[in-house]
Amino acid sequence: MSEGKSRLQKLFESGAFVVTGEVGPPMGADAGHVYHAAEALSGIIDAANVTDNQTSILRMSSIAASLLVQQKGLEAVVQMTCRDRNRIAIQSDLLGAWALGLRNLLVLSGDHQSFGNDRHAKNVYDVDSVQLIKMLSDLQRDGVFYNGKKAKGVPEFFIGTTANPFADPEELQLIRLKKKIQAGAKFVQTQSIYDIDKFEEWMEKVRAWGLHQEAYIEAGVLVNKSLRSIEMTQKVPGMDIPDALVERMRNAEDPKEEGIRIVLELIERIKKIEGISGLHIMAVGWEEIVPVVVERAGLSPRPTIE
Amino acid sequence: MIIASQKPIEEIRETIKPYKKVLIAACGTCVTVCLAGGEKEAKELADLLSLSGDQEFRVVTPKRQCDSEFLEEFDKDVSWADAGLSLACGVGVQYLAERCTGKPIIPGLNTAFMGTNRDAGYWTEMCQGCGNCVLEKTGGVCPVARCSKSHFNGPCGGSSKGKCEVNDSIDCAWQLIYDRLKSLNQMERLFETIPPRDWSTSRDGGPRKIRRPDVAIEEVTE
Numbered sequence A: 001m002s003e004g005k006s007r008l009q010k011l012f013e014s015g016a017f018v019v020t021g022e023v024g025p026p027m028g029a030d031a032g033h034v035y036h037a038a039e040a041l042s043g044i045i046d047a048a049n050v051t052d053n054q055t056s057i058l059r060m061s062s063i064a065a066s067l068l069v070q071q072k073g074l075e076a077v078v079q080m081t082c083r084d085r086n087r088i089a090i091q092s093d094l095l096g097a098w099a100l101g102l103r104n105l106l107v108l109s110g111d112h113q114s115f116g117n118d119r120h121a122k123n124v125y126d127v128d129s130v131q132l133i134k135m136l137s138d139l140q141r142d143g144v145f146y147n148g149k150k151a152k153g154v155p156e157f158f159i160g161t162t163a164n165p166f167a168d169p170e171e172l173q174l175i176r177l178k179k180k181i182q183a184g185a186k187f188v189q190t191q192s193i194y195d196i197d198k199f200e201e202w203m204e205k206v207r208a209w210g211l212h213q214e215a216y217i218e219a220g221v222l223v224n225k226s227l228r229s230i231e232m233t234q235k236v237p238g239m240d241i242p243d244a245l246v247e248r249m250r251n252a253e254d255p256k257e258e259g260i261r262i263v264l265e266l267i268e269r270i271k272k273i274e275g276i277s278g279l280h281i282m283a284v285g286w287e288e289i290v291p292v293v294v295e296r297a298g299l300s301p302r303p304t305i306e
Numbered sequence B: 001m002i003i004a005s006q007k008p009i010e011e012i013r014e015t016i017k018p019y020k021k022v023l024i025a026a027c028g029t030c031v032t033v034c035l036a037g038g039e040k041e042a043k044e045l046a047d048l049l050s051l052s053g054d055q056e057f058r059v060v061t062p063k064r065q066c067d068s069e070f071l072e073e074f075d076k077d078v079s080w081a082d083a084g085l086s087l088a089c090g091v092g093v094q095y096l097a098e099r100c101t102g103k104p105i106i107p108g109l110n111t112a113f114m115g116t117n118r119d120a121g122y123w124t125e126m127c128q129g130c131g132n133c134v135l136e137k138t139g140g141v142c143p144v145a146r147c148s149k150s151h152f153n154g155p156c157g158g159s160s161k162g163k164c165e166v167n168d169s170i171d172c173a174w175q176l177i178y179d180r181l182k183s184l185n186q187m188e189r190l191f192e193t194i195p196p197r198d199w200s201t202s203r204d205g206g207p208r209k210i211r212r213p214d215v216a217i218e219e220v221t222e
Helices: A007-014 A031-041 A062-071 A087-099 A129-142 A170-183 A196-208 A227-235 A243-251 A255-271 A287-296 B009-016 B039-051 B072-078 B090-099 B173-183 B187-191
Strands: A018-023 A047-050 A076-081 A104-108 A158-163 A187-192 A216-222 A278-282 B002-006 B021-025 B056-060 B083-086 B105-107 B109-119 B122-127
Touching: A007 A018, A018 A031, A018 A216, A018 A287, A031 A062, A031 A287, A047 A062, A062 A076, A062 A087, A076 A087, A087 A129, A104 A129, A129 A158, A129 A170, A158 A170, A170 A187, A170 A196, A170 B173, A170 B187, A187 A278, A196 A216, A196 A255, A216 A255, A227 A243, A227 A255, A243 A255, A255 A278, A255 A287, A278 A287, B009 B039, B009 B083, B009 B105, B021 B039, B021 B072, B039 B056, B056 B072, B072 B090, B083 B090, B090 B105, B173 B187
Parallel strands: A018 A047, A018 A278, A047 A076, A076 A104, A104 A158, A158 A187, A187 A216, A216 A278, B021 B056, B021 B083, B083 B105
Antiparallel strands: B002 B109, B109 B122
């Protein structure tokens, strides 16, 4: 049912080099914040992840904010973590998301709640991300829930997931990525890349395992605007930032420009890597720079799709 | 074994404040071994609490508070007291409370986990009693109790240099599983996708019980 396919899926399938970004929902009920962020990125990128309480910081729901994003003409990628909901709540929310017209879904474990502002909260992890991807893919293929009941109206999300090329143990992380893809993940967004040499080595392994032929792989980059920003990024779980890049930010006369230059250099290298199907740009707290990065990286204008 | 730690003395003082005569019940099993609520700790606590005034304390140390077989002495002594202060795990506290109609039993410990003693003064969690053991699949390292996210299919992206993203005093369970399965030459197990768990055998199925008709004295119908 190709007319049900998302723009993101169609673009990947067309062979285009896809560019996605992020919209972080507000710490509150302010729709205007989401509209503003979506308007700034509409037409600039192909789709935007709408984060699910990222780093466990309580924010507006990804599904609700995704709908707001799409109202401004920007396609959304709903994020769903396994941290806060059990299998009943996850599936229920996603049925609603599909019914609302949301078509892309990114499944992830979710950062532990100890990183956020509600560290005394209970976590759920009824299912892990491999199990959730499989649960949803099976539902989409067979029209039957994991509990054995038939669905009345079956979603057809374009399901993606994440991979961290810098996490340990490296081999087991690749095995897990393979399991996610076998479970039904069709696209993969990586953790932000700073150590490009290490990423190139990782992609060699991805290619050796043939994973790039089974799922579209998007390389993640994060634009830092200051020394403080890159230092904060270092503290995020799973980040691996070479000291040389931190030093560049420390010594830069114009840290903002330096941050952009670092990302552009990374993008140049990334574009040349075999098996990469797109770029996922994050700019936490500096979203207005994304159009500049896309433009200067030669990724503008974005392709149109019928 | 069950691992526990003593509540702060201020909290204990506050909870026993209304009572003149307090029977401190140590427990001779797990909490003796983990140095939280054995006879020694009970006597020390009695001495400490006696300092502050007009309350009286006695100490009794049943072999196990969770077993009626060992509670005869406690039953006698508690008749003297206005309240009991149990230095057992939560099981012991509740079990004593069931026996003491009209008499409060106050917890003196925080029951922490099922775990092991790693070093002098150092205990770590090993089991959550989920009711459906998978240790044969994971090289003898429990993903439910020892992975902060109870992942069944490998580590999250926060595993770094063998440590958990929550903090680097926690070993990543999946690093341990990986190392162990590698040494056992059972790497193929890591490629298996473990399906969603049936958590009904865990606390999620409601409070659990085990009945063994083969060892029951009388036939029980439920």
